[in-house]
Amino acid sequence: MRRPVPGALGLIVAAGLTLIPSAAPASGHLLPVLRHRLPNGLTLLVRENPAAPVVAVSLQVRMGGRWERPEDAGISNLLQHVLVKGTARRSARAIAEAAEEIGGSVSASGDTDYSELRGTALARHWKALLDLMADVALRPSLPAEEIEKERRVILSQVRNRGDLPFPLTFDTLLASLYGPHPYGRPALGRRQTVERLDRARLLDHYRRHYRAGRIVLAVSGQVSGPAVVKEVERLFADLPAASEAKASAPPAPAAASARRVLERPAAQAQILMGYLAPSLAGGDYPAVKVLTTLLGGGMAGRLFVELRDRQGLAYSLGALYPSRTETSFLVIHMGTAPENLIRAEEGLRREVARIREERVMPEEVERAKAYLLGNLAMDRRTNARQAWYLAFFELAGVGHEFLDRYAAAVEAVTAEDIRRVAGRYLADPTVAVLKPIPK
Amino acid sequence: MCASSRPLAALLLLLTGCGATASMPTPGSPSLDRPARLVLDNGMRVIIQEHRASDVVALHLWVGVGGRDERPAELGFSHLVEHMLFKGTETRGPGFVDREVEAVGGRTNAGTSLDYTFYYILLPARRALRAIEVMGDVAFNSAFDPKELERERRVVFEEVRLGEDNPRSSLFRQLYSHVFPGHPYGRPVLGDEAALKAATREMLRGYYRRHYAPENMVLVVIGAVNPTEVSAVVERTFARVPAAGYRRQPLPPPPSLPGVRRHVVSRNEKQAHLALGWSAPPLDHPDVFAVDLLASILGGSRSSRLNQALRERDRLVSSVRASYGALQGGGLVSVSAQLEPGDLGKVEAAVLAEVRRIQTEGVTEVERRRAVTAAESEHAFAIETAEGLAYAYGLAETVWRLDEELRYLERLRSVTREQIHEAARRYLPVDRYAVLAFTPPGGAR
Incomplete structure (x- = not known):
């Protein structure tokens, strides 16, 4: 039952979700969205969706890896996890029971460009759901024992990540692709930083970020827009308005264009090639989305057809291009048998050269667009996902209606656009390789 | 997906081969539009509902055949047939459905249980009509290519092994055999290795022909579709197949446990x-x-x-x-x-x-x-x-x-x-x- 909701944990997951899978003739059938700004600056979005008697809420905060300093890395994610473990009025258990009583759930996590508090309920309990979420967002008690529990959970996730070949290589690649920029750090944080985070720092982090001007609240489901506005105005009126003075801009990404090789005991070799790529607001975003799909989108993608079907080189492969507020990245990756490592890397480089230099057939572009837009339609089937999309784009500064523009822009991408963006962005790869060694 | 206390949901515990179906519903809110239910002249039932909460269409084909319909020499046939159905028709090559659906970001899969077998295609709504044609072809004209059959037989044996590796699914399958000893519900849906090895193309095709009759099928179309257009496509696909006079064998009453x-x-x-x-x-x-x-x-x-x-x-x-x-x-x-x-x-x-x-x-x-x-x-x-x-x-x-x-x-x-x-x-x-x-x-x- 529980829908996979964007987890902040694990960059792979994070990348997966922020990867806007892509648009259908986008919201052709979807109802319009009510947008309302509270006096304190909180932005509220409501989509009335009568299809089923449920409601989903996504509260997103401009807080996450992008604003963290190296010594605090992972603090947003830990804070989010502790948030749902106690308020001035409710214990962790009382929060879980309150959610059960209304036929729903409440959870939270931190990501790179945002942190999310999400909840669902039967539609007739929408007020109780908003009340519960407001309690968690406005009056968290950050109980010391819950901080320790969540810290242990996250530390074990960090440890696991270091043991898993793909995530480990991926984290290594991002570090050398971004240099000092915070996108180069895992949103989970590192062991040394997570171990040192204490209640005082979490509280300070909370106070600096949970400000109305940094928050978008999106509601989707069988609800009345005006009634939701009234209730949210009442529940969230106490949220402090003032946004902190803007933090200084993070250092620019500095791609090393290097090749880093990790040696670890593993069954499979991993090869990842990364490039800096346009941000969500960048004009080339739709074309690079199509380019990524053309390379790595499913069984008809070039990497699959060429390297797996024809040459039998890969166990797993794909291309990632997450939607990011600042300069994003495009990664193509492959897992293969250790003895194929050199041929596999040559294969990846050859595919990149081919798309940069040779003409792409219009039919191939059309196929990629259909796949991209079809996947987006698939991903927007539930209220939880719809609420997530609304809040995510609003918070990112491109507006909640971004997907409509995006779908049209994807439809307009031509073979010539593909050649142009491939030439521009796939120039100088940064590479990370995991080379298996005997245990 | 096993974590449900509701009877309809719990049926899925016995499912095989179904990778998806994240949701197991039992709808009925009065605020929802009711589905339209049609019975074609050949006895096939069609359920259509416009559902505009997203831009997709879900197309389901349900067939009243499962583990309980198998004779001793046919144990596992329902499931093997299910595997063969997306492996090509008389006019479409193997893997056709998977490729066509995947190419537009859609999903397709199938499942077999004791009482039924079902197939689904989930894809962007504008491809709905074409998908209904494809489903009609699959339902009545599957090819049972001998090479594909050999491959799928191995896939099914692999699935049996995987199922046995998973203690939870294995536990439930075996529990059924102890609560329904000697009854068709006590049989494994995945079948019997000897019967599966002995299955020839003709035997399987005969089983398929016998059970895949229009009066033993339900087609469900839900999504951002126009019901009139859907009916028109159904008319020129499923409705063209003549009735076969199919009657499902009745079940014996379940045994009662003596102690x-x-x-x-x-x-x-x-x-x-x-x-x-x-x-x-x-x-x-x-x-x-x-x-x-x-x-x-x-x-x-x-x-x-x-x-x-x-x-x-x-x-x-x-x-x-x-x-x-x-x-x-x-x-x-x-x-x-x-x-x-x-x-x-x-x-x-x-x-x-x-x-x-x-x-x-x-x-x-x-x-x-x-x-x-x-x-x-x-x-x-x-x-x-x-x-x-x-x-x-x-x-x-x-x-x-x-x-x-x-x-x-x-x-x-x-x-x-x-x-x-x-x-x-x-x-x-x-x-x-x-x-x-x-x-x-x-x-x-």
Whole structure:
């Protein structure tokens, strides 16, 4: 039952979700969205969706890896996890029971460009759901024992990540692709930083970020827009308005264009090639989305057809291009048998050269667009996902209606656009390789 | 996906080959548009509903054939046929459906159970009409290419191995064989290795021809579609196939357990698994609603009695769950738990103690209300999506009645505490049930 909701944990997951899978003739059938700004600056979005008697809420905060300093890395994610473990009025258990009583759930996590508090309920309990979420967002008690529990959970996730070949290589690649920029750090944080985070720092982090001007609240489901506005105005009126003075801009990404090789005991070799790529607001975003799909989108993608079907080189492969507020990245990756490592890397480089230099057939572009837009339609089937999309784009500064523009822009991408963006962005790869060694 | 206390949902425990179906609904909110139900001249039933919550369409084909319809020499045929159906038709090559659906970001899969087999395609709505044509071709003109058959036979053996590796699914499959000994419901849906090895193309094709008759099928189309256009395509595809005069073999009544039947299996897992099973009412029985709530109160959630007593209070199990699986001709209430091998006896006794307590004391109003809310929530989130609705409608039309499905929640809400209490006394006899334990080597006492 529980829908996979964007987890902040694990960059792979994070990348997966922020990867806007892509648009259908986008919201052709979807109802319009009510947008309302509270006096304190909180932005509220409501989509009335009568299809089923449920409601989903996504509260997103401009807080996450992008604003963290190296010594605090992972603090947003830990804070989010502790948030749902106690308020001035409710214990962790009382929060879980309150959610059960209304036929729903409440959870939270931190990501790179945002942190999310999400909840669902039967539609007739929408007020109780908003009340519960407001309690968690406005009056968290950050109980010391819950901080320790969540810290242990996250530390074990960090440890696991270091043991898993793909995530480990991926984290290594991002570090050398971004240099000092915070996108180069895992949103989970590192062991040394997570171990040192204490209640005082979490509280300070909370106070600096949970400000109305940094928050978008999106509601989707069988609800009345005006009634939701009234209730949210009442529940969230106490949220402090003032946004902190803007933090200084993070250092620019500095791609090393290097090749880093990790040696670890593993069954499979991993090869990842990364490039800096346009941000969500960048004009080339739709074309690079199509380019990524053309390379790595499913069984008809070039990497699959060429390297797996024809040459039998890969166990797993794909291309990632997450939607990011600042300069994003495009990664193509492959897992293969250790003895194929050199041929596999040559294969990846050859595919990149081919798309940069040779003409792409219009039919191939059309196929990629259909796949991209079809996947987006698939991903927007539930209220939880719809609420997530609304809040995510609003918070990112491109507006909640971004997907409509995006779908049209994807439809307009031509073979010539593909050649142009491939030439521009796939120039100088940064590479990370995991080379298996005997245990 | 097994974590459901609701009877229709629990049916899925026996499913094979189905990778998806994240949602298992039982719809029926009065605020929803009702589906249109058509019966074609050839006896095939078609259910259509416009559902504009997203831009997708869910297309389901349900066939009234499953493990229970197989003769001894055909054990596993329903499932193998299911695998062969997306492997090419007389005019379309192997893998055609997968490729065509995947290319537009869609998904397709299938599942086989004791009472039914179903196929689905989920894809952007503007491809709906074409997908119906493809589904029609698959339903009646599958090729059963000999090379593909060899490959799929191996895939199925692999699936059998995987299923056996997974203790939970293995536990449930075996529990059915102990609660329904000698009955078609006691057979493994995945079949019998000898029968599968001996299956020739002609035998399988004969099985397919016999059971894939229009009067044994339901087509469900839910999504952002125009019902008139959908009917028109159905007219020129499915409706063209003549009726075959198919009648499904009736089921014998399920056996009743004469006492406590205990079975221990030694397996290579560190933890032990325990399952208790009781014979329960079939789908078409007035008590299904009470039994459903009973299973939920006993062990369907965090706050359920078994979870509170065995897990939270006594720390005897790492997980415990009760569920009710209702089939067309019988049913099963099960309690399953994961535990330390040394605690098997203690846990069985503790489960029985909770059963006795519910039989003596009945249930509280808070418990009844919470169970109804849980069922309602599960239902509501399932029908959020087109595929959730399609699943519910297809299942109901195949093994129950669409109408019952639409009234399910209403019926559930009307169940009284007394009825739940009575169901506990009637259906959970503490001296007639089957017990199955998986223990590590040397772990059985």
